[in-house]
Amino acid sequence: MASPFSTAQFDxxxxxxxxxxxxxxxxxxFAEQLAPLLDPARPVLDIGVGTGIVAAELTARGHRVVGIDLSPGMLARARxxxxxxxxxxxxxRLPVRTxxxxxxxxxxxxxAGPDRRAVFGEAARVLRPGGRYLVIPARGGRPTDDIGRIVNELEDxxxxxxxxxxxxxxxxxxxxxxxxVYEGTASERPTTFEVSPRDMARSLSSGGLFTGAWPVGAEDAPLLERACERLRALPDPEVPRVRTMADFVMIFTRTG
Ligand SMILES: C[S@@+](CC[C@H](N)C(=O)[O-])C[C@H]1O[C@@H](n2cnc3c(N)ncnc32)[C@H](O)[C@@H]1O
Known part of the structure; x- marks a missing residue:
């Protein structure tokens, strides 16, 4: 199992x-995807604002953004x-009025590890009736190419x-x-990127962060190593695959 969330990894x-x-x-x-769904006349609360890189792009598009994050290291950059x-x-436990x-x-x-029930509970609490919580997921769609099949299996x-x-x-x-209430997705934007099986194996085995998303404990090292071996054993492991994913916005509305 992955270790429990700590801000240390983000710091x-x-x-x-x-x-x-x-x-x-x-x-x-991301800002281009979110902006058409936001009212520029009203402030935007960015929950998990991180380094503020997305919030800054929204600000540049005329939105007034306020942000919350648990990691002091990430937040120093946002500041x-x-x-x-x-x-x-x-x-x-948002420091925001109901x-x-x-x-x-x-x-x-x-x-990234927060308690989702608590996050949605807090989003529901701070939103006014009719207010919206817009979420761009990190793992909304998983590529199913030869690299993806191995990585997805490892992830599971x-x-x-x-x-x-x-x-x-x-x-x-x-x-x-x-x-x-989940209303559906909007602003779908396909993205492509290139990576070779060997580079993917290198990135998985370095640093202990599984695909950059969460820390992998020593007990999971054999699973990780097995996946890396399978990646290196794919045909033409040095040849980059063009991988396609889609970024999209999920819309959640506060009813009543
Ligand atoms: C992958 S980063 C994304 C940051 C930013 N939203 C972006 O798109 O660049 C995830 C962020 O969520 C923050 N985070 C994780 N759990 C949190 C929690 N319970 N409360 C507030 N922030 C949290 C982390 O500190 C980190 O900055």
Missing amino acids: EIAPVYDESRGGTARAAG ARLGNRVAVGDAG ASVTQAVSTWLLH QLDPEGTRQDGPETLAPVAAERGL
Whole structure:
């Protein structure tokens, strides 16, 4: 099993987080997807704002964003971008008044280890009736190419309960329990990237962070090593595969 969430992992990767996660291009892409779903006249609460890279892109598009994050290391970077509009706080215990928010967003938060029931409960609490929580998942769609089949199998072995999955099938029931209705997806944007099996194996076996998303304990090292061996045994392991994924926004609405 993966270790429990700690901000230490994000504090540690904060200095390289932006550049190793698609940089401004990813953030601008997310902002383009979110912006048409947001009312520019109302503030946006970014839950799990991280380094503020997405929030900064929303700000550049005319939105007033305030952000919360649990990791002081990530937040120090967000503060450099957004000043005192960010604060340390737990998404599961938001330092925000009840029914005071019209729109909230989270990008790549719910796979990262927070208690989703608590996060949706808090989103439901702080949203006004009719308010929306927009979520861009990290693992909404998983590529099923030869690399993907191995990585997906590994992911399922490391996380048999699916607690790191953050697509609609997993999140809609949790949201419903907490009073948020899943309305569907919007702003789908296919993205392609290239990686060779050998590079994927290298990235999986370095640093102990499984696909950059969560820490893998020593007890899971044999599973990881087996997956790396299978990746290196694929035909033409040095040849990059063009991999396609789709980023999309999930819309959750606070009813009543
Ligand atoms: C993968 S990063 C995404 C950051 C940012 N939203 C982005 O798209 O670049 C996940 C962030 O969620 C934060 N996080 C995880 N659990 C949290 C919690 N319970 N409360 C607040 N932030 C949390 C982490 O500290 C980290 O900054």
